[in-house]
Amino acid sequence: MQVSIDVIIPSFRLEEKYILPILRLPRPADAAVKFYLIVDNPSIQPSAAIRELVDHTHIFLLVNEQNMGAAETRNKGIDVTDADWILFLDDDIAVSDDLLVVYAQAAIREPAATGFIGLVQLPPPQSLFTKAIGISGSMDIFGIAEHKSSFAWGATANMMIRRSAIGDTRFSTAYPKSGGGEDVDFFLRVRERNGFENYRTLPQARVVHPWWNNEKVSFLRPFRYGKGNSWLGALNPQYTYYDFLNTPETVLLSLLAALLLFLAGSAWAWPVLIFTAGVLAIELVASAVQTVKRGATAHPVIIGYVTALRLVYETGVLWGKLSRMQPGKIGERFHDDGIVNKVFFYRSNTYRIVKWVLYPLLAWLILHHTSA
Template identity: 40%
Template sequence: MFTSTDSIDIIIPSFRLDEQFLLPLIRLPKPGGWQVNYYIVADNPGVKPGATLLQMAREGVIQLIINTKNIGPGETRNKGIDAGNGSWILFLDDDIVADEDLLFQYVKVIGEKKEAIGFIGLTDFPAPENSFTRALTVAGLTSIFTIANKKDQFIWGVTANIMYKRSALGDLRFSPELSAIGGGEDVDLGARLSMQHHTQFTCVKEARVTHPWWNYGQPHYDRFTRYGAGMALLLSRFKQFSWYAFPNPIEGMLLALLSAPLFFIYLSWQKWLILLVAIPLIDMVINYIRASGMGYKDLSVGYYMTLIRCSNEWGQLKTLLQRGQLHYFMKRINIDFTRPRHFRTNRWRIIKLVIYIILLAVLIY
C-alpha cells in the first residue's frame, strides 16, 4: 500500500450512497505528486450501491465499505480512519458540492504549515430560501460551518469539510457514545486533539464546499434535538468550560410546571396557565426582533427560531434527566472552549428577564 508522506485519505460516511453527490467528489482534480485514497463507508446494511460505484470499487478507485449494522456517523468515520494510512485525513459529507480546487487548496496549506494538526475548510450554505432557512441562519445554526470565514484558527470544525493530520490524531477516535446519538462527536474529537497538542486547527476559507439545506430546507427538528443531546454529553466531558445562565424556554416551562402547586394555592390556575403560555411566546417575540434586525420581518421566522431552539434545549434537558445529571440544569458549555465566567448574560437575556419580572408582578398583584 502507498505510504508516502504526500497522501490523503478522503473518508465519506454515507447512508444513501447517492452517486449524484459522491461521483463528483471522487472525480475531483488531484494535485500532482499526491496519492489520494477514497474510503466510502456506508452506514446502511441494506443499501444497494449504484453501478458506477461498484465498478470504481472493483477497479480500486475507491474502497467501498458497507457496515453490517448501523453504528452512527462517528463510528463509521472511525472505520474509514482505520482502513487507511494516508498522512492526512480529509472528512467530507456525502451530500456536499466541493469547489474544483478543494484538494489543491488543502495541499497548498499543507506545504505552508506542515506542523499543523489539521485544517478547517469552509462549508457554505446556499442563500436562505424560506422562513425556516432564514430562522436557521439568524439562530446561528450555520455559523460553525462557516467558521473559516471568521477565524484564522479554531479548536474544532464540522466533519462536513475538515482535515486531520494522522500523526497528530494518533489513537484518538470519534466517541462511540456521542456517535450513537448523532450529535457532538465532531466537537469532542477536535477539542480533545487541540487540547492534547496545545494548539488549534488552521482555518482555510479557500478550501470550500457547499452544503445543501437539511431536509431540502423544509421544517424539521430531530437534528437539533440530537445536537442538544450531544451538548448534554459534552457538558460532563468538558465541565471546566461550563457556566450558568437564565432558564431557557424549556427549562422555564419545567420550572413553571413544578411551581404549579404554589400557583394553585396562592393565586389561580388561570394565572399559572398565562405564565406557562407566555414563556415560549416571549421567546418568540425576542426571536422576531432579532430576525427583524437582520432584515427578516416575516413573523414565521421568529416562530421557527423558537421551535428550533426549543428542540435543541429539549434534547439537552431530556438527556440530562435520563442520565440523572440534574446538577447541569441551567448550565451551558462554551463551544469555543474558552474559560467562561460562572454566569453569563447578554442584552436579549436581560430583556427577557425584565419582561418576566413585569409579567410576574402583574400576575401576583
Template identity: 35%
Template sequence: MVNKQAIDVVVPSFRLNEALLLNIIQLNKPAAFEVNTYIVADNPAAVIPEKLKALHREGRIHLLINEVNLGFSGTRNKGIRAGHGKWILLLDDDIVPQPDLLEAYAAAISGDENALGYAGVTFFPEPVNAATRALELNGSVGHFKMALHKPEIIWAPTTNMMINREKLLDGLFDTNLKAGGEDVDFFVRHWLHFRETYKSVPDARVTHPWHDNGAMQTNRMFRYGIAASQLSHKEPEKNYTYRDFTNTLETLLLLLIAAPLAWFTGHMALWLCLLVIVPLAEFLTNWFRAVSTGRTYSPAVAFHLMWVKNCWEAGYLYDVLFAGRLNGFAKRIDMGFVKQHPSPFRTNRWKIVKLIILLVLVVIAVCAVGNSSL
C-alpha cells in the same frame, strides 16, 4: 507506515448517492500527492451503485461496507483506519465540493507540513423559507463557515475538515456519542492535547444542501441538544460548563412543579398567567431578534427562531432528566471553549431583552389579577 505525500479522502455514506459521490471521487488531484478515496457505506442493506462497484474493482476508490450500522463515529473511524496517508480529509456524502478542493488543501500543506489539521469552508444555499432563514439567523450554520472569518479555529463540523494522521489520539471519534457532538469532541480533544489549532483554508470550499430540503429541523435540533448535554458531562468539555439562569423550558418545568403550591395558596390565576407569559416572552424576544438582526418582521421567522432554540433546549433537558444527569439542570456548555470554568449567570443582549419583556408582562399580569380580585 504513514505515506507523507498522500491524502486519504474519507466519506461515510448511508445514502450512497452516486452523482454526489462522483463529485468527490473526481476532484482534481494535486500533482505532488497520492490521493486515495474511502467510501464507507454505513447501510448493510444499501444497493451499491454499479458505477461505484466498477471504480472499486478498478482500484480508483476503496469501497467499504459495514456489516452492521456503526453510526457516524464508527464509520469515520473505519475509514480513517483503512488508510495510510498522512493527511485525512473528512467530507460528508451530501456536499458538492469545488473541483480544486484538494489543490487548496495541498497548497496549505506546503506552507506547514506539521500542522494539526486544516479547516475548510462549508457554504449553505440562500435561505428558501422561514425555517432556513431562522437557521441562518440563530447561528446554526455559523461554524460551517468559521474558516472564512478566522485564520485558526478549534473545531468545526466534519463536512470539510483535514487532519494529520501523525497527530491522532487513540480512540478517534467517540462511538458513545450517538446523538451528535462527536465532531466537537474529536477536534476539541486534539486541540487541547497538542495545544494547536486548526489552520483555516478559505479556498477549500464545499456547498452543503439544506437538510431535508429546508424542512423544519425538530428532530435534528433535539438530538443536538442531547449531544450538548452529554458533552457537558464529558472530559475535557465539562471544564467549559457553567451555571446559568433557567431557560424557557426549565422555567416552565419549575412552574409545573410549583402548581400544587399555587393551588393551596390561592394564586392559581397568577400561576396560569405566568404559564402563558414565559413562552410569550420567548416569542417576542425572538421576534425582536428577527427584526433587529434579520431585518424581517415575519412572525414565521420569529416562530422558527423560537422553535429551533427550544427544540435544542428540549433535547438538553430531556437528557438531564432521563439520563439521570440532574446536576445538569440550568447548566450550560460554552461551545466556543474560550476559557475553562467560565463565570456563572452570564448575560447577553437577548437575555436582557427577554428579562425586560418578562418583567413588563409580569407587572401587567399582577395588576390584572389584582384588579380582578377586587
C-alpha cells in the same frame, strides 16, 4: 515535498450525484490521495458507476456489517487509513474541483498545523423555514472559515486533520448514532492533545451542503442535535459553566411549582401558571428582536420559526439531561468555542437582555395584580 491525504466519506445513502464527483476529484501532483468510502447501510447496493471507480489502490469501498452510526464509521476510517492527513467529507456535499489542491497546498505550507477547517456553504434559502435556520445561527459553524482565522472545532462535512495530531483519539460512541455533539467532542479533545491549538480556517476549501428535507419544515434535526449535545458537558466538564435558565428550563420548573402549589391548595398556583405563559410570550418577543437585528426582517412566520428552532433545540438538550437523571445539569452550559472558563452568566446579547428586562417586569405585574 509531497504529502499524503486519505479522504474518509461515511455514507448511508450512496447517492451518485454527490459520491461520484468526490471520488473523481482532481488529485494534485504534490499529494498522494486515497479515498475510503465507508457504507454504514448493509442493505444498500453501490451502483455500477461507483463500483467501477473502486480499484482498492486509490479508491476503497468498505461496507459495515451493521449500522454503526457516524462516530464508529469515522473511527473505522481512521483505523484503516495511514496517510499524513485525514480529510473528512460528508456524503451529501457538492465539491469544488480544486478542493484537494487547496488542502494539499495548506498541508505543505503548514505541516505542523493540527488541522484545517474548510468552508461549508448552504445554498441561498428559498423557504421561510430555511431563512429562519440561517438567521437563528444554528448553522454558523458551517461558515466559520469565512469569519475567523482559527477556531476550536469544525464540521466533519469538510475538515482535514493531521494524523499524528489525532494519535489514539477517536470519536466517542456515547453520542447518538444519528449524530449530534460527537464532532465537537472529537475535535476539542484532539485540540487539547495538541496544546489547545486552534484549527486554521481555510475558506478556499469550499463545498456546498444542500438544505435538508428539500427545505421543508422539520424540527426533528434540532431536537436530535440537542439530545446529542447534552452529552458534551457530561463528557467534557472542563468547558462547562452555569447560566440563567433558558426558556424550556424555566417553563419546566414553573410548571412543577404550579403543580405543587395546586396540590397544596395555594392561591399562588394560578399566578405561577400566568408567569409560565408570560415566559413563552417573552421568548417570542426576544426572538423577534434578535430576528430583526440579525436577519433584517420582521416576517411573523420567520420569527415563529426562529423561536421554535431555539425552543426545540434547548428542549432536546434538557430532555437528554433529564433522561440520564441529571437534574443538577439544568442551567449548565457548554463553551463550544473551547474556552475553559467557569465564570457564571458568561455571555450577554440583545436576546438575553430583552428577556431579563421583561422577566422582572412580568413578575412585578403579576404580583401587583395578585395583591390588588
